[in-house]
Amino acid sequence: MALRIHFTGEDLARTWIAPEPDAMWETMLSLYRLRRRERTVVFGEWKTSALARMPAATRMLATLVPARGYSVDFLTPRAESGSVEAGTEALRRTTGERLRVDLTELAWRHPGTRLPGWAGRLAEGRPEELNAIVSTVEDYYRACLAPHWSRIRAQIDQERGRRARLLTAGGWQAVFSTLHPSARWSFPTLELAYPAEHDIHLSGRGLVLQPSFFCRQTPITFRDPGLPPILVYPIEHDLGWAHRPATDRRRPLADLLGTTRAQVLETLGRGDFTTTELARLLAIPRSTASRQVTTLREAGLVNSHRLGQAVLHTISELGVALLNGRRSGLIA
Template sequence: MEQQEGLLVLRIHFTSEDLPRTRLAAGPDAMWEVLLSLYRLQRPQGAAVFGRWRRRIRAQVPGSVRLLTDLAPPTGYAVDFLTPATGTGSLQAGVEALRGTSRSRLRDDLTELAARHPGHRVAGWARELAQGRIQALDGLVDAVTQYASVCLLPDWDRVSAEVRHDRLLRRKALAEGGWPGVLRGIHPSARWSFPVLELDYPAEHDIVLDGRGLILQPSVFCWGPPVTLLDPELPPVLTYPVADRCRWSASSGRPAGRREPAIAALLGRTRADALEVIALGPCNTTQLAGRAMIPLPTASNHARVLREAGLITTHRDGNQVRHTLTPLGSALLNGHLTPPTAPAQAP
């Protein structure tokens, strides 16, 4: 389930046995990234982070993606069986678990989908899926595999790197403050007071762990509040946004041999990266250099050029200067301006 409007509260109830059994996922979970990236394709939020990825893959999305969007509408409930627990998080394990979904799980989740989306017509193939028809399930497995191969696997090394980076940050928090420190820092909306973790959520929802522990699953494509499964009897998992997507967003969308987007042709790839980093939030030049992974003198030069072009403003904050995106820079990044075809001066 994922939705951004009308946030209420998710409550996760711990016992003294649950904290020692809570664990950080070892890496990204392909099935969660499939589901959450579908939301990123269907919604405009997060242009500064996901815009380049969306522009690159939109024309390549296979037609079979409609099977997935039938089960994961743009807002609200998506069927739980699309994100099965596998232990490894690999695509192969995920599609094998999906293929093994019980008839009762298929039927119950699709009944829930119809009830929660009364205006969303259940497709004929999904009705066959609810009946446990093997052809419908095979078609769904093929759709997941095709979508992931085209839209996720080219960036999987970067996704994995960001999840590993998040794990390092959480392990540091665990060493310094125990699980309470991790849980309080998992998201800006997190509120921890033993034995309950509260988070912003699109609905009032409670999960009683009852000694099962909790899997904390970082995700690159999660945007807004963390997400979880609707059925509280399923293995408890909380999927949350990785701590810092700046590096991924600055480098994603550029597989070898692909044509650079117009903004990169206009500004130069590195300068376009710098502009997108600043779009994520005001930063000083040292932060710009670190997030864009460029030398400090290069970051200073790019900030000067972007400022002279009217795409950012720079103001002094104590002993430092901070760079902020201007309305013109935002319009350029969000596609409301058409860049000229002739490139600017090389950076």
């Protein structure tokens, strides 16, 4: 089974990579992660924390987001930005027709599940029920996602930087063909593994590529092909994203360089990043990241070069040698 997205030349000109994580998609997809019995290093620690914090009212969202299969499209509306404030405001404006169509589809797709009474009232467009859903999303986000949002955003920034570099080096062919192991791009069609046969004809509308932290296994999109086209796809993860080490393993290097510079150098040891990406990954001001990179560059530990409108920072051979010396115990 496959998802096929059909492009025109006009669609390629209108295709873009979302500038930030989308709180509504991350809310919906994180609920999948919580409800599925998955053994994964990436989300295990977060799941333990989130289950302990999760508001009781989240069961309303669980109704709309079953553990498997179709979830209502209206929970992930197109908004002016990816913030939870913009997303919930767009959710509050959901039309009665959209509510009715999606909840009818939910009942049809999950015939063995009886929807609660409030779902019927929501399908009728009752504003009090929609307001309750909005409040539940806000409470869930605040309890389970907000404490981790800066690190989630930093990893999305890292993925966006990677996509931008691929686009610069190899065009849309390089971007599309590496979105997912199943991706097959042959103009005018992008084909990906999907739980069902599904075709989207963009017809000049373009496509939003939305990197997602909690998306897993296959990319996802709206069931209704008439909605604004979006492809939400999984990113690669830093396995330790959900916690900070109890002890500072970088202490010897930090004594030599200073804590922040040591963190910047070790981060660049994992890959190439812009100043903005470094700031997000390390949760420091951009000005601080820029100052520390400048110092490391002047010491010959980092190289910087321009790629398009961005400046990319790369660890130098001397920087690698310094990190290897720390790891081998030469720096003590």
